[in-house]
Amino acid sequence: MTEARLIHLVDDDEAIRHSASFMLRHAGFRVKTYPDGVAFLAQVDAAEPGCILLDVQMPGMDGLEVQEELKTRGVAMPVIVLTGHGDVGVAVRAMKAGAVDFVEKPYAKQSLVDALTRAFERLEARRREDVLADEARGLVERLTPREKDVLLGLVDGQTNKAIAEALDISPRTVEIHRANLMEKMEAASLSTVLRIAFAAGIGR
Missing domain, CATH: 1.10.10.10 (Winged helix-like DNA-binding domain superfamily/Winged helix DNA-binding domain)
Known part of the structure; x- marks a missing residue:
């Protein structure tokens, strides 16, 4: 059995961190939580690869700013943003900035799990491409x-x-x-x- 996929959950709402963590662990994921974007960025360079579940509306540094900083640092983990109901404009901006998906709050369990599954499939496909590229370069050498x-x-x-x-x-x-x-x-x-x-x- 492969190790459970890891989710980095970044949300300033403690109740959501608790409920989403419980739900996602129950769905078979591993979850590491962060109370805000600053706390996440302080650890991301050494973090285990996974998928980032990123709340957009956070004090201090919002999700879009966190996303920009991740891009600057070259962090390639897929990002799914959590938006408030009706924040379509914010979701579009996040997708244009590289997010692979967005999920509106309050979210249904299945819609969140589906979005995460798609993101992990994308991450694993990219890893396979990296392995193939390394093998190809080795043959050419x-x-x-x-x-x-x-x-x-x-x-x-x-x-x-x-x-x-x-x-x-x-x-x-x-x-x-x-x-x-x-x-x-x-x-x-x-x-x-x-x-x-x-x-x-x-x-x-």
């Missing part, structure tokens, strides 16, 4: 400088002949480099080579 030159030509859509002319080598030499790079990249086809190159950030 196996190549010699000349093989990388040939790979760049392939990513540009060039033929063996065009690559040969650009690098001032023979088409036969290009074929050899191409066969070697495909072996090193564990690719059985050109399409696989291109997928790995794109995942590694080459040609994008």
Whole structure:
């Protein structure tokens, strides 16, 4: 069984922190609570990755300001904002600033759980992409400088002949480099080579 997903709940209302924590733990999540945005920001740099459930209306530093500070620090955790009934304008501003969803208070349990589930799926997809990118970069790093030159030509859509002319080598030499790079990249086809190159950030 995988470890329960962690929610960082930031809300200045103690009653909401208590009731939401109870409800979310009952739904299978782990919850860490913070009484305001300042307290959360004081700990976020060392915090375990999870999803941030962020109240918009807080004294001192509101949710939008907290969101801006998270962006400045490069904190990539998905944010769901909690808005008061009718705060559509605030919700839109939060979404434009990068929030993945918003939930209106008073919220129904299922709507909140659904929003959190979507946010965690997004977070886990991003982690998978990061792993794939790291693996792709590792495969590309196996190549010699000349093989990388040939790979760049392939990513540009060039033929063996065009690559040969650009690098001032023979088409036969290009074929050899191409066969070697495909072996090193564990690719059985050109399409696989291109997928790995794109995942590694080459040609994008």
